[in-house]
Amino acid sequence: MPTDRFAVLTDAAIDLLAERGMRGLTHRAVDAGARVPQGTTSAYFRTRKALIEAVVRRIADLDRVDLAESRPPLDADAAAATMADVDAAAAGIAVILDRWMSTARNRTLARYACLLEATHHPELRTILRHGDASRAQARSMLAAAGARDPARAGDHLVACIDGLLLDRLIGAGARTAPAPGTAANRADLTMAITTLLRAFVGEAGR
DSSP states (O other), X not given: OOOSHHHHHHHHHHHHHHHHOGGGXXXXXXXXXXXXXXXXXXXXXXXXXXXXXXXXXXXXXXXXXXXXXXXXXOSGGGHHHHHTOHHHHHHHHXXXXXXXXXXXXXXXXXXXXXHHHHXXXXXXXXXXXXXXXXXXXXXXHHHHTTOSSHHHHHHHHHHHHHHHHHHHHHSTHHHHSOOTTXXXXXXXXXXXXXXXHHHHHXXXXX
16 A cells, blocks of 8 residues: 555555546545544645646556556557567557456546546546557557648557446456456457557558
8 A cells, every 4th residue: 555645545545436437526524434533635636636637647558557557568769669579569568458347447437437527527638648658559559651731640550448447347248258368368358459459550651
């Protein structure tokens, strides 16, 4: 369990969002979930908007750790090299997605809850910029593969992968796919992502 107060409070908020949705996210509920004295969360994050901002920062920080620890590492510097090996790229992405739908499932559900909140509160859209780093990496990968329009192709690729993750969490895929956190699930995800990557690489070469 994290020891710094920011991490303790935001991790409790992430679990609340996953279990109760945005309506369940209150300062008092975070205090209870984090097992800290009442008023602690409001002392750190004076408003609901500030609390949501903090949650998003925590989610982004944890996601960056996952990306940095993936094999091969899916950071911008490794994008071109990774794209040269589609199978390795697909396997690396599959590992991250499997983690985000198993051990980090609450974080993923909280991320979607925050993104949906931004559709009702435009002022949050500048805060909830999740996905920018992934899109930049995808654009770099497809540019290295020779895509005529890597910006658009990269956005489409991320949208497809994000849709795959959402389907596995709450769609029909959640009922029919292998159980998250298993080798079978990672293999199945790798197959799906390989198909996507090869399609985009093939399009890039036309």
